[in-house]
Amino acid sequence: MNFVVNKSDLKVVGSRPVRPDGVDKVTGRAQFGADMALPGMLIGRIKRSPHPHARIVSIDTSKALALPGVKAVVTAADFPDIASEEAFVGEGPMNFRDLSRNCMARDKVLYEGHAVAAVAAISDAAAEAALDAIAVEYEVLPHVIDAEAAMAADAPLLHADLFTAGMEPKPTAPSNVAKRVHFGLGDIAAGFAAAEVVVEGRYTTQAVHQAYIEPHACIASANADGQSVIYGSSQGHFMVRAYVAKLLGMDMSNIRVVPLEIGGGFGGKTVVYLEPLALQLSRKTGRPVKMVMTREEVFRATGPTSGGTVEVKIGAKKDGTITAAQARLVFQAGAYGGSPVGAAAMCAFACYDVANVDVEGFDVVSNRPKVAAYRAPGAPIAAFAVEGAMDDLARKLDMDPIALREKNGAKAGTKAAYGPTFPDIGFLQVLAAAKAHPHYSAPLGPNQGRGVAVGFWFNIGGESSASVFVNEDGTVNVVSGSPDIGGSRASMAMMAAEVLGVPVESVRPIVADTAAIGFTGVTGGSRVTYATGMATVQAAEKVVEQLKQRAALIWDISPDAVDWKDGEAVPAGANAGGFDPLPLAAIALKAAKTGGPITAEVSINAQGAGPGFGAHICDVEVDPETGYTTILRYTAVQDVGRAIHPSYVEGQIQGGAVQGIGWALNEEYVYDGKGMLQNPGFLDYRVPVASDLPMIEPVLVEVPNKRHPFGVRGVGEVPIVPPMGAVGNAIRAAIGQRMHDLPMSPPRIRAALSK
Amino acid sequence: MPRVLLPGQASRLFTGGQAEIEVAATSFRALLRELETRYPGLGRQVEDGMAVAIDGEIHQDAYATPLREGSEIVLIPKIGGG
Missing domain, CATH: 3.30.365.10 (Aldehyde oxidase/xanthine dehydrogenase, molybdopterin binding domain)
Incomplete structure (x- = not known):
């Protein structure tokens, strides 16, 4: 079902031709990172830290190098010690020193799974033996996993030179708080003073992985004349070239990166982990080096998105007009600063026309893998809290939840909560399509509930x-x-x-x-x-x-x-x-x-990308005995500007919704008291599969973006923003209690029901 | 003249807390120069790590983008994505 606005007469755009990469993918001929092989290639493997926080006292590679079939070992000593330098190359600000040390630990390990050495050998078995033969002496340090615990004055300090950015006056002592962001509109105190109804809540979300089905993989081949080729799957081969050149001190012109098919990224493949190591091993050996992560390595050593804590407070008049909106966000950054708390803060109230806004966010390091981007980075975390509060507000006001959102909805000319004035946007059209959808008025049975939530992403x-x-x-x-x-x-x-x-x-x-x-x-x-x-x-x-x-x-x-x-x-x-x-x-x-x-x-x-908005409707049934939540029906409405290939757009929306449902119900990183990740595999880290879910019905609303010749808006990120709120609000309707903490898993729901 | 809005506290550290300023610039490049001249460090901060929303449209790294009389320019962090 398409809710089309301003349809023009196009012959190809808007049709659904067979995808050009389809046959190779369904017949298994498509070449992904792990499928490549080169003559004479070696196998590269990584030795990883068994401790969440420790000083590296020494690394002895001599026994490993003496093993038959082992051709090279590299440690941090084989890489330039890069100075702190911020750049914007991938999907956000990146400090090259942090990136280098994340790829290969120098002086300290900062999370379990942090790379301390890499080997190249003639076989998997020889490489595995070499890893066992590398002797690393550690001085184990106290660790901290939870971000709020890491903010405490007496928390173990990860970086002696980390002083909170964004503070005035500038801090005189280092801490684990990498950055504070704070912005606002209007007068927040006056806004709450004018409110007749106030809702507030404290919400928590867990770190979740992008769970791309293809693990990180590459082959690097360095020639004797200094020219190199890297074959791999990533979200940006120019990004790979830039990072590898920087980390190895090479000219970009001497590095050619060949993109292979990619089995999902969702933001997680906008950084490098293997490529600099594989190329340095190849430079040492003169042979191509192939590296493929195991699933366990993907979980332990690549970036999930942040877990977060969001305190939200919204004030409104009795007619539903929001007078003030406030949030405080604390986000895990992992081992190095750089969580998406800034984007989350900007997105938190972006769907609404609110005159008085105050948002404060903290980017906090702890002994976890450095976070990476994940679809609409940060926005789903903020939306889970804000959309829960909006649902509470609608209940307090006895208002229809979509009507409340329509009353306060952003439109062209609205001053967005993060500052700019919106151009043509389709949020109200999205809400109208959601309200008109048969799903919204379908009857519900016992133990069932319906939730609505909305979401925003800038698009770039x-x-x-x-x-x-x-x-x-x-x-x-x-x-x-x-x-x-x-x-x-x-x-x-x-x-x-x-x-x-x-x-x-x-x-x-x-x-x-x-x-x-x-x-x-x-x-x-x-x-x-x-x-x-x-x-x-x-x-x-x-x-x-x-x-x-x-x-x-x-x-x-x-x-x-x-x-x-x-x-x-x-x-x-x-x-x-x-x-x-x-x-x-x-x-x-x-x-x-x-x-x-x-x-x-x-x-x-390209400038002037059009912002995107979505509204999701979710029906659930909660088993009161087990606490298990079944998603009964799910409809995702989104302004897509203009769908070039509607099937792909629908797929993006369905995929985003499914990932958000997994984030809501099941997914989380589980650490033990020693800072060790307990569930680094898909048996214990439960993503939704097709049999868990009903068909996700996408509804395309087309409000063309005038800056693009065909009206395109980005579509890939908005659909992961509303699901946690939509599922949470549906569960609230089904069980009569607000679940503030993710995942809303059966044990948590059972515990709530037994209170 | 174009108006520059600074919703973020980090940018206001350069302007002594001022949340809105007027500039005589007619392009994004000229805006950066004027910000740097009037509030040392701010122009560079915007150039290296920020985006601007010009009349509601987000621009990143766009020296030549024209500013019109009355343009609303909002300084915001650079946007990435996933």
Whole structure:
């Protein structure tokens, strides 16, 4: 069911062609990171810390190096000791010193699983034996896992040089609080003074992993002349090149990164873990080195998203008008600063038109793996709390929950809680579609409840490059620098086909390596179909201009007298002459005679990405004996701007909703008292599978973003923002109690019901 | 003149707590220069680690972006994603 606003007459955009990567993926031919092999390659493995916090006293690699088949061992001593330097290369601010030390511990280990050495050997068995033979002497230090405990004055200190940023006056003593963010609008005290009803609550969420099905994997091959190639799956091969160059002190031009198919990322593959180690081992041995993480390593040593604590307070008039909104957020950053608390703070109240807002957030380090981005980083955590409070407010006011959100909903001209004034946005249209959906008025049975929650994500643009090549036979290749995680190849081909006026089946898209296309930022931030799509459209438009010029040359008339229509050059009017239309293939055939190959490459830094909003409706049934929650029905409504390939957009929405449901009901990192992760595998870290869930029904609302030629808004992140709130509100309706802590697992619900 | 809004406390540390300032700049690049001149460190902070919302649209790293008379420029952290 589509709730379409402003539909235009498009031939390819909005259709559902077969995906260009589909056959290879369903037949198992697609090459992912772990599928690659090179002649003479070695196997790389990593020795990891058994302690959550310890000083490295010494590392003795001599016995390992003496083993047969072991070709090299590297430790921090083999990498440049990089100075603290902030940069924005991947999906957020990155400190290169922290990144280097996260890839290979120097002086201290900061979490269980932190890399302390890496080996390259001729086989798995030889590499495994080498790991066992490396002797590391540790001085074990007290550890801290919980972020709020890490904020205490007497908490074990992770970094002696970490002074809280964003404080005035600047702190004179180090702490585990990496950063404080604080922003606001209006007068928060006056806002609460004007309130007739106030709700508040303290909510907690747990660290959860992106749980991409493909573990991190790469092969690095260094040549004797200093040139290197890295094959791997990531969310940005230019990001891999930039980080590896920085961490190893190499020129970017000497590193070529070839993107392979990627089995999910969701933000977690916007940083490097293996690539610098594999390349350094290859440089030492002169042979290609392949590294593939185990699932256990993925859990212990790569970034989940933060667990967080959110205290929220909302004041309103009796008619539902919100007068004040306040939140305090504490987020786990893991071993190094850099949680998404800033984005969470900005998103917390972004769906609402509130004059008085005050949000404070803290980015706190503790002895956990450094967090990484995860779809709409931080926003779902804030939304779980805010949407729970909104549900409480609707109950107090005896208002319909969607009506309360409509009354306060952001629209064009609303001053967003994080500062800017919104341009054209589709939040109210999303709410209207949710309210009108049959799901919202369907009857419920005993022990069942319905919850509604909404969510926001900024969406971004950024740097992208794309090329369009017309082949001699009139077929077309589209080349971009964006790894295809969510169907971007199909979208690029479709947008190019729409501009060129040709069937999408004649346009083949590929993702090029770092030496074959201009710089392109990571696939993240819901930016690719918007920004890389814009570059593709512009490249296709340039090709159309060339085609018109070539046709003019063939007809011996002015290029101004040629139009491009439905894949053919046609005379612009009666005065241009009576020529038969020239199809693209006919012009391509004469390319050599009219000026040579017909190609165009465009590189842009796209601005003005349109914000996205979603509203989810969730029905649950809670078993009062076991506390088990069954998701009965789930509808996800979202403003997608314009769906280029609706099936992919629907898939993004369904996937985001499912991940959010897992976050709500099951997923969590469980640590024992010694700081050891207890559930580093999918048996004990329970993600929802198809048999756990009903069909997630996506509803596409199309409020086009005027900055994109086809109206695209990013769609990949919004759908993970509302689910925790929607599930939480449904459980509240089913059991009559608010569950403030995630996951809302059977033991927790049973405990709540037994009170 | 364009108005620059600073909803975040971190940016206001440079302006002595001022949450709104007027600038004579006609482009994002000129804005950075003026901010740096009037509030040393702020222009650099915006250039290195922040984005701006110009009349509601988020811009990151866009020197040439024009500012019009009456433009609303909001300094916000750079946005990433997942």
